[in-house]
Amino acid sequence: MKIGVFGTGVVGQTLAEKLESLGHEVVMGTRDVQQSLTRADKDSFGRPPLKDWLAQHSAVKLATHAEAAAHGALLVNATNGMGTLDALKLAGEKNLNGKVLLDISNPLDFSKGMPPTLFVCNTDSLAEQIQRTYPQLKVVKSLNTLNAYLMVAPRMLSEDHSIFLSGNDTDAKNEVRGILRSFGWKDSEMIDLGDITTARGTEQLLPIWVRLWGALQNPMFNFKIVMEPAPKA
Amino acid sequence: MKIGVFGTGVVGQTLAEKLESLGHEVVMGTRDVQQSLTRADKDSFGRPPLKDWLAQHSAVKLATHAEAAAHGALLVNATNGMGTLDALKLAGEKNLNGKVLLDISNPLDFSKGMPPTLFVCNTDSLAEQIQRTYPQLKVVKSLNTLNAYLMVAPRMLSEDHSIFLSGNDTDAKNEVRGILRSFGWKDSEMIDLGDITTARGTEQLLPIWVRLWGALQNPMFNFKIVMEPAPKA
Numbered sequence: 014m015k016i017g018v019f020g021t022g023v024v025g026q027t028l029a030e031k032l033e034s035l036g037h038e039v040v041m042g043t044r045d046v047q048q049s050l051t052r053a054d055k056d057s058f059g060r061p062p063l064k065d066w067l068a069q070h071s072a073v074k075l076a077t078h079a080e081a082a083a084h085g086a087l088l089v090n091a092t093n094g095m096g097t098l099d100a101l102k103l104a105g106e107k108n109l110n111g112k113v114l115l116d117i118s119n120p121l122d123f124s125k126g127m128p129p130t131l132f133v134c135n136t137d138s139l140a141e142q143i144q145r146t147y148p149q150l151k152v153v154k155s156l157n158t159l160n161a162y163l164m165v166a167p168r169m170l171s172e173d174h175s176i177f178l179s180g181n182d183t184d185a186k187n188e189v190r191g192i193l194r195s196f197g198w199k200d201s202e203m204i205d206l207g208d209i210t211t212a213r214g215t216e217q218l219l220p221i222w223v224r225l226w227g228a229l230q231n232p233m234f235n236f237k238i239v240m241e242p243a244p245k246a
Numbered sequence: 247m248k249i250g251v252f253g254t255g256v257v258g259q260t261l262a263e264k265l266e267s268l269g270h271e272v273v274m275g276t277r278d279v280q281q282s283l284t285r286a287d288k289d290s291f292g293r294p295p296l297k298d299w300l301a302q303h304s305a306v307k308l309a310t311h312a313e314a315a316a317h318g319a320l321l322v323n324a325t326n327g328m329g330t331l332d333a334l335k336l337a338g339e340k341n342l343n344g345k346v347l348l349d350i351s352n353p354l355d356f357s358k359g360m361p362p363t364l365f366v367c368n369t370d371s372l373a374e375q376i377q378r379t380y381p382q383l384k385v386v387k388s389l390n391t392l393n394a395y396l397m398v399a400p401r402m403l404s405e406d407h408s409i410f411l412s413g414n415d416t417d418a419k420n421e422v423r424g425i426l427r428s429f430g431w432k433d434s435e436m437i438d439l440g441d442i443t444t445a446r447g448t449e450q451l452l453p454i455w456v457r458l459w460g461a462l463q464n465p466m467f468n469f470k471i472v473m474e475p476a477p478k479a
Binding site for chain 1: 363364367368369402403404405406407410437438439440444446447448450451453454455456457458460461462464466467468469470471472473474477
C-alpha cells in the first residue's frame with residue numbers, strides 16, 4: 014500500500030521503518046527536504062541525523078508534505094503537535110480529501126518548560142481541530158498514548174495492554190485496525206472510544222504519561238484497561 | 247483511628263463504610279446536617295436517601311464539615327469537586343492544619359452537559375488549589391482514578407492494577423499507603439508520581455475515564471501500568 018508519513022522525527026522514522034518492512038511503499042513528508050537533509054547534528058534524543066537514517070532505510074523516500082500526501086492512499090500524522098496544522102496546510106487539502114489519516118500527534122507545548130502542558134485540551138482536541146479543518150479527511154486518532162517503539166512492537170511487553178481509537182468513520186477505523194494488527198496488536202487490545210471528540214480523552218493522557226516516565230525512569234510502559242470480563246469495545 | 251470524611255455521596259458513603267468496617271471511628275461531614283437528613287429521594291444513581299444509609303451504618307456519625315474536620319486525625323475529601331473548596335472553608339483552617347487530607351475529588355464540571363469537562367486542568371489542578379489554600383494541610387491525591395467500589399475493594403479485579411499517589415509530604419503519602427493497604431491494595435500496585443503538581447496527571451485521566459465508561463458500558467475497570475520489569479516507584 015502507498016503510505017505518506019508526515020514528520021521525520023523519532024515517531025515518523027519508527028513508523029516509516031515498520032511500514033516499509035511490512036511491504037508498504039512509504040514516502041516521508043517534511044517541510045523543506047533540502048534543509049532536512051542538511052542537518053548534521055544528532056537530535057535531542059541522541060539519534061543520528063535524518064540523512065544517515067535515510068541512508069540505512071533507502072526504500073523510504075523523503076519528499077515534501079504535499080508529495081507525501083499525494084503519494085499516500087493512507088496517511089500518518091507523526092508531526093510534532095505544534096506543527097501539525099502547518100504541515101497539513103502544506104500537504105494541501107486536495108491531497109488529503111477522502112483519505113484516512115492515522116493521527117499520532119499530541120498537543121504538547123514545551124515552550125513553558127518541563128513537563129510540557131497541552132496547547133489544546135478539555136473542551137477541544139488537536140484531532141478535532143484537524144477534523145474541522147479538513148472535513149473530508151477521515152481522521153482516526155490512535156497510537157498517541159505510548160512510546161514510538163512500543164507503537165510498532167507491542168509484543169515487546171509480554172503482557173497484553175490497550176490501544177485506543179477515536180474517529181467518526183467506521184471504515185477508516187477498520188483500516189487503522191488493520192495497520193495496528195500488522196504491528197502485532199491484538200483485536201482484544203483495541204478499544205474504540207467513539208467519535209473524534211473522544212480524542213480529548215487520549216490526548217489528556219499525556220500529562221500523566223510524562224509524569225509516569227519521570228517516576229518510572231523508563232518510557233517503555235503502557236496503559237492497560239483491566240476489567241472483568243476483559244474489555245470488548 | 248479517628249477519621250473525618252467530607253462528602254455524603256457514593257464516594258463518601260463507600261469510604262466511610264469501609265473505614266468503619268476496619269475499626270476506625272468515622273464522622274462524615276456535610277454542609278447542613280438537617281437538610282442532608284431531610285432528603286427522601288433516591289440520588290441520580292438510584293441509591294437510597296442518606297438517612298436510610300445512616301440507619302444501616304449506625305457507627306458512622308453525620309456532622310458538619312467543621313465537626314468532621316475537628317474529629318479526624320486523618321481527613322478524606324470525598325466531596326464533589328465543584329463543592330470542595332467551599333466544604334473545606336466550612337471545615338475551617340484550624341481544624342485542617344497539620345493533618346493529612348486524602349483527596350479523592352475530581353474537578354468535574356457537569357454544567358455543560360455530558361461528558362463533563364474539567365473546571366481546572368493543564369496548568370493547575372484541584373489538588374494544588376487545595377494545597378495552596380491550606381499550606382499546612384498535607385494533601386495527598388489518590389483514589390480519584392477509579393470507581394468508588396473498586397477504591398475500597400481492589401481485589402474485585404483478579405488482575406493487578408495501578409493506584410497513583412501525588413503529594414509534597416512523604417510521611418503523609420506513607421500514611422495514605424497504609425490506608426490503601428488496609429483496603430487491599432498491594433505495594434507493587436502503588437505508583438508515587440511525585441509532588442502535588444503531578445495530580446494534574448491523574449485529574450486529567452477523568453476525560454478518558456468517562457469515555458471508557460461509555461465505550462465499555464461498565465464502570466468497574468481500572469488503569470494498569472504495564473512495564474517490564476513491573477513498575478516500582
